[in-house]
Amino acid sequence: MLNDSELTNLRNRFKKDAEFLMQTTTSGDEDEKSQEEKDAKPASRFDRHTVFWIVASVAVTYYSDFFHNILENDDIKGWWFNVGLILLAISLSLVMFCIVYLDWYKGIQHYDQEYPAVPPITTAAFIAASCSLNIALWPVWSFFTPLILFTQFMGVVMLTVMCG
Incomplete structure (x- = not known):
């Protein structure tokens, strides 16, 4: 099985991955807001x-x-x-x-x-x-x-x- 130091390394790696995922999720929310803004402002239909x-x-x-x-x-x-x-x-x-x-x-x-x-x-x-x-x-x-x-x-x- 894993000893304490290996478990600690594994936990720290998952924590870093989780922080990275949380950062990309918040930037994804900004993309969604910009998409909502695009939906709110319709393009001209007559061009x-x-x-x-x-x-x-x-x-x-x-x-x-x-x-x-x-x-x-x-x-x-x-x-x-x-x-x-x-x-x-x-x-x-x-x-x-x-x-x-x-x-x-x-x-x-x-x-x-x-x-x-x-x-x-x-x-x-x-x-x-x-x-x-x-x-x-x-x-x-x-x-x-x-x-x-x-x-x-x-x-x-x-x-x-x-x-x-």
């Missing part, structure tokens, strides 16, 4: 970046004749398109649940802590929807399809940022 993506989305919608192609083009792969729309609806409904119900109605701003399953499910549904829609619309716009859909996605995200 050049937001305006750029919304204008780009509108321009892509206009110049690619987006809605006309979606509604009337026979080259669209129907099964993939329907799966993509269902997954996109799931993703957008979860986003609206977080923004409208949790944030606006309930006042929960850190909903990922209250409902930890929502962000991964939303992300997975959106990624699957993106893949499905790219497959479905590839015959219409070819290699421009990912660019068009990404621009549309960013426009929708920026609109939700402005609203949320």
